[in-house]
Amino acid sequence: MSSSSSYSCREYLTVLATAAGTAMALGAAYELRDMASAAARSFLARLSPRRVVVIDETDGLSPNRLFDAARSYLSSSSSSVSATARRLRATRLEDSSSSGAGAGATVVTIDLGEQTTDSHDGVSYTWRLLVSPNPGANTNNPHTKSGHGGHGGHAPTKSLELTFHKKHTEKALSSYIPHIISAADEIRSKNRALKMHMVEYDAWAAVDLRHPSTFATLAMPAAHKRSIIADLDRFVTRRDHYAKTGRAWKRGYLLHGPPGTGKSSLVAAMANHLRFDVYDLELPAVSSNSDLRRLLVGVANRSILLIEDIDRSSSVVVNGGGALRNHRDAGAGDEDEDGGGGKVTLSGLLNFVDGLWSTTGEERIVVFTTNHKERLDPALLRPGRMDVHVHMGFCTPESFRVLAGNYHSVEDHDMFPEIERLLEEVPVTPAEVAEVLMRNDGADAAFRDLLEFIEGKRMEGGESKE
Template sequence: MASPANGALERCKSAITAATSVVAAAMLLRRLVADVLPAGARPLVGTLLLLPPPSARRHAVVIEEFDGAFYNRVFLAARAYVSTLLAAARAGAPAVVKASLPRGAGAEQITLAMRPGTAVVDVFRGAELKWRLSGGRGTGRRRADGGGAGEAFRLSFDGRHKDLVLGAYLPFVMARVEAMAREQRQAKLYSNEWGKWRPVRLRNASTFATLAMDAALRQDVVGDLDMFLGRREYYGRTGRAWKRGYLIHGPPGTGKSSLVAAISNHLHFDVYDLDLGAVRSNTELRKLLIRMKNRSILLVEDVDCALAAAPRRREADGGFDGNIPSSKHHKVTLSGLLNMVDGLWSCSGHERILIFTTNHMDRLDPALLRPGRMDKHIHMGYCGFGAFKELAATYHGVVDDGHPLFPEVEALLREVDAAPAEIAERMLATDDADAALEAAAKLLRDRKAGVEEDGGGYVKQKLHVGPRRPRPRPVPVPGRGASAASARRVVFDEEIGPVRFSL
């Protein structure tokens, strides 16, 4: 007699056998539907058999951390994008996330990341997509054989969204991360030393909003920069290098260096400050050029002084020889500099801006000023009334055009020249807005009256030269050059004027 336990075991075996037969029959029937029936009849038969359509099945894209021996750029972008999902998620986010402070991000930007085995959901154009992170052997490090060990993202979605994910979602993630990198990156300032670039963090906070310059000129420069960034296809279609040259000229203290910093902060470009005096040869100059990154600014300040080390010699036929320096100590020639600006070597990178600054534009060689080398000339002149109001608003918050000193300052600025740096120095001397404007107005009044202040605060009045007493003639001393003193007699006029020597 069979026991109850044996009967239950037999019934379980029968159920498993029946279920296996049903699954095998369903798989055989699905195979027949896929291979035998025409494509148009497959959905109808699948519906009758209660089979899910192929588009409703879950698909997945696996993004590994390493592509061979190199980091996978798609994985890095996915990790940065998922960090934004974790920061913005209210529900559906992992209960535990990692927080870190990446190098170079400063002390204020904390990055969130998933731990292996967790997932987060994103919605894109109505499609639900799930990001899941898995960890492999040697997580976060490459294997010695260059294999694909490390972490991996698994992006799963409904099959009907396959074209949307591959054609739109993943490109959107890459573009979003690239835009975030441009906005959050800290610009660097490079200087050349022994043929190499040495970087430091660029901490100049000048922007076009704080720069004291004419409003129309500001708008023109910003529009030109934005147009340059958006013309990738134009430069490629016309076969030109994707670069643009700016010559910033004007008197000292008019904000030329501040304008360079404002351009860098506006474009989020690094600045390569090239010291031509430290470059040992044209070959080294070319090496420095090709070692620059894309999306950067090449700056040569006081180019008129830098070019003094690389003049061109005039040949007998009236032309110039740019290959021969005028002194054996000159190691960079003007031809080398011109090739850097618009020669073949200037095509070694993309999205580059070349900026030359000078206080004396008339000292520059005309070959450097032509279009194609310096595409745009920007004159930073003395302070005008519009720039003065911007200084008052920036430093002391004075935005009312009805300030009682404004009419006087406007009239004085039409008569005297003052650099924005000079006026800014007076405004920074006090925290009181009225006192700061009065100090700036006093500077203009004194300059109009011919009174100047030196760096120590002492006031010196210009001397009006008038009649002077004649100096007594020196008496020759025997044995101390008496013959020379008697042979030469210096005569001074009663009125101060040109000094005349009579022999």
């Protein structure tokens, strides 16, 4: 019995030893196979005319901005790149802006494992989206996919493979990838919600800017709109020009005209066109030049700085002595007048508009509005401070037709000739016309009401002259 038991133990140990040896041999075989596969891939890579650039989702513990940019670029909202992929993945953006491009849009991009093609500057590129179980894992290795040899517990990591011909390596790195980053920045700018920043407790506070005004809906002559759009589009593409000429990358606008002529709507249309945030600066709310500098330094790049109604006597007085003063303090002593008592001075404002402080940011539009251009200090009006002067006048026949289309979708009507004739004789603001058109649901009733309104203003004007 003891001999049989001893034999069984020896046999058992022999089987275990054989199994262990087999396992070791298999492990060695796997390692040898992996090494051979790696060597084969390396050898084939040397022979292949194609080059592969791997863009991981993360760079260490930080997100890889190039990966995010490439994913944005490959979305269908930015290009037709994804159209060549067989399997797509769709997501829907939040309603970020009532008039912004991409608001509430469905964005489609390539799914995991899919590939798609793109061309740029005469070169063809192939993109492929992969996923690895852990950072650094090879998605094409079946052992890695099943967890063999992997580091369990790591979250899956995505990566993009960019493939192109070796002879285009320089063009891919120096032209195509920068193009992707630039396109992605533009996409994100279009899809994000615009912000209106205002001064609260000596600091900027932001709310969503959902003003629907666009150049298409703006009640002003078409030639003026085309001129402004061309100027804005030229400005945002001239970084190198401003750097070459040694000037701060900014543009100054003065919008002047009677109240109700659309100055604020034009600013909103500019913001929506450029996808720029608006910083609304009320000078009476700023107590000193130092506070003004701190606020203005906090204005982001690619933004519009708005200073409304700079001439308004109830808030700011612009005087030849160079001080911007609260009207309620206009009778104060000299200490307040020259800025020594903490008031914002004209020189302090101008130093930011075109002095050394103007170089603390770039790609900024500075907009002043006024109802009375003649009241402004001439120092504010010269080129370099207010480069473009836009007169916002009373409603013209052309502007009226824009408003009629906006409110009633009407391009022509039997009453148009009479309305247009009256508009050429009677000063009526676009805001007044819009109000009359908006309070009537039907076009016929709206235009009759408008005729009566303008006739009433003409009679009032005649009586006042008498």
